[in-house]
Amino acid sequence: MIPTVVWGTGNVGRAAIRAVDAHPALELAAVLVHDPAKDGRDAGELAGLDRRLGVAATRDTEAALAARPRAVVYAAGDTRPDEALADVVAAVRAGAVVVTPALYPLYDQRNAPPEFRDPVLAAVAEGGGSLFASGVDPGWGNDVLPLLISGLGTTVDAVRCQEIFDYSTYEQEDSVRHLIGMGHPMGYEPLMLAPGIPAMVWGGQIRLMARALGIELEEIRETLERRPLDATVTTRTMGAFEAGTQGAVRFEVQGIVDGEPRLVVEHITRVHPSCAPDWPTPPDGAGAHRVIIEGRPRIEVTVEAADEGENRSAGGNATAVGRLVNAIDWLVAAGPGLYDALDVPLRPAVGRIGRRPS
Template structure:
């Protein structure tokens, strides 16, 4: 049994990274030894203060050289966008990585040149990298693999994700970035479908292959529903005839038939011009096979609690995976490669 804590660096402090940082500081088997940030305003500040805790004596840095010099066991890599130069430098130096980036969920889906570069860095550093999170991750990999263990035949796996955005007071995100309250735009719908295909198809493919199946092809689509009347939400007003709900669907086909489907539905109002399933925040998982299953997973939190709770959906599984990736063989390691991730909640 390991007697010393894993020495960990937190890389980036957005919503998820800040939660991860706090979890590392408070974890009984992890030791925060470094913090990498991108903002000049955060550089030099104490890591504890950046996540709402008392000072811990670890100062944030913008220098990868500082991180390499620490020789940590693992980096929790949670920045926007994957910098493969930095990732390969860390791996080549023998530093393991757990990331919430989606590029590494299914190694075969990576650009072959990039994959070879990362794998070579893992070999040179005897290190490994693992991608996880809530969605994709837990809901598209860990849970389906467990449910699949009950089957001897799988006809169809459907995963539906629901997010009621009406209580969220984020006008720029909802109206400008996501396009709620705007006129329908087919280009935006296509872009949303493309984004989900890039993020979720590799994760679903991993599960399909693990079950001895796979995909012949992948389809992706996006559509919207419009508000039937003016609607007031926390971020502002949705005018009648503008976008009030959005869906994006990714489907993997096997032998010409749908085998796995992920559908994300986000909405700011329920009075829409379409007959959609608009249930509360959470997931709905349906398994058609020789052991049919129907699971509803809800997030029973108030709108006021949501900003505090939601970052943990992605951050916690990554933090809990640190011991497993540190013990893994060198390479890009997936949910299929690692043992089941079990949380250490001890004192």
């Protein structure tokens, strides 16, 4: 068994606890939390399971790493990149295999800025750990799935990866309101939509696809559209969003080849289905991830995932976590290093059919 620490218990961390518990090669060794109210609580309770796991959450990160766990699922730093990098480097230096969605610049680790790549490589050399970063939006929807589907075509003109979500039940209000800007006046500039930020977050996935497809990018561009709410709406988890405030966002991160957007990561998000009804919508009205291969033939694949009942975005989080957690035993066998999605194979569910946390 591979002793594994889950660091963080938000939307991603909860799913990670469940995934580690369900994996036959992994053993939950510790759960790290920041909130004092979670300190000492059982991991099963924090993960939304109906049973105890016998692992109490702790805020003592130094003790958890001093125990030299073989693996760490880091789910605590998507909005604090400097602190997240320091945490991950410490875990790698302690000899752990680390998987995380938090370090956007390392999605395409070969072309990552030196200030992100070099500390990780130094920690790998010093401690013998490793790192694999893949997105929570989810990463497989912007790398392995489009690359797989592209291989089914005769000709390919463009690859488009879409995340389409209604955030009305998303259980992370600060991100929805302040990071993305839902419910703020249309003149408010949320951090996630500021010029250059989408390309910083998703540009690595564009470059990763370009590398896999053997094409040379001229540049990465961004587009942005925002729509106000026509009427005030009330959500189950976040309360009211007033008429006239931002209710929907659509942006693209485009990889330009020969002057045309050939590789595109697009996000279409709403706080209510009534906003921007002319934009693409998910089949069930809640959320989906879609890959479109424009070419001959035209290929379109839509993936819907459900988890945590009414928290409709949780399915995407769970599949992103599945990609990361299910890579741990492969990474342990592969040895120390810095890995990306082109290095790490998508694994079948060996030994996990019929096995699930309950």
